[in-house]
Amino acid sequence: MDILSLLQNRYSVRDFKDTPVEKEKLDKILEAARVAPTAKNMQPQRIFVIETKESLEKIREITPSAYNAPTVLMICADTDVAWTRNNDGWCAAPIDSSIVTCHMMLEAESLGLNSVWVCAFNKEKVKNAFNLPDNIVPYSLLPVGYKSDECEPNPRHFERQSIDDFVKRI
Ligand SMILES: Cc1cc2nc3c(=O)[nH]c(=O)nc-3n(C[C@H](O)[C@H](O)[C@H](O)COP(=O)(O)O)c2cc1C
Numbered sequence: 001m002d003i004l005s006l007l008q009n010r011y012s013v014r015d016f017k018d019t020p021v022e023k024e025k026l027d028k029i030l031e032a033a034r035v036a037p038t039a040k041n042m043q044p045q046r047i048f049v050i051e052t053k054e055s056l057e058k059i060r061e062i063t064p065s066a067y068n069a070p071t072v073l074m075i076c077a078d079t080d081v082a083w084t085r086n087n088d089g090w091c092a093a094p095i096d097s098s099i100v101t102c103h104m105m106l107e108a109e110s111l112g113l114n115s116v117w118v119c120a121f122n123k124e125k126v127k128n129a130f131n132l133p134d135n136i137v138p139y140s141l142l143p144v145g146y147k148s149d150e151c152e153p154n155p156r157h158f159e160r161q162s163i164d165d166f167v168k169r170i
Helices: 003-009 023-034 053-062 093-110 123-129
Strands: 045-050 071-078 136-145
Touching: 003 093, 023 045, 023 071, 023 093, 045 053, 045 093, 053 071, 053 123, 071 093, 093 136, 123 136
Parallel strands: none
Antiparallel strands: 045 071, 071 136
């Protein structure tokens, strides 16, 4: 499938089968994270693969948006490593980690897996639950697995602007 068709067909999945994510597929998803572009190639991404019963219970306790995925990827960045702009101190960590998340989301989709990007969680609770030091900031979760047979796109998925609504040629 060409990349535009993949993008047009993808939708957020919030109901998964119990089927685990195969190791070979997870390895490819993590490879997609490895090759993601980051500001000044500082590669601040730090990814935690949440897949043990204990860790899944922890994340599901913190947020309902982990859903029932068999694997949840927690995408963090090391803010001591991420590029910071000289003139105003702005840090690229959230953008870098978002590109990494996007790479993994799309690689998962291309492998026949499904996922949903999640930011609705309490950052401090996540940091405490997984003992993250101050410089490791969790930005997103990516629950990954195979969608249930009943799963349909949320109606919101279809609410898309037209190109003219958000593009201005100047
Ligand atoms: C930055 C970001 C944060 C999101 N956070 C959540 C979330 O916390 N919980 C959730 O169920 N979906 C979350 N989503 C999924 C969006 O709701 C979804 O992508 C959007 O409604 C479009 O639907 P679609 O992905 O099916 O096309 C998030 C998506 C993005 C890009």
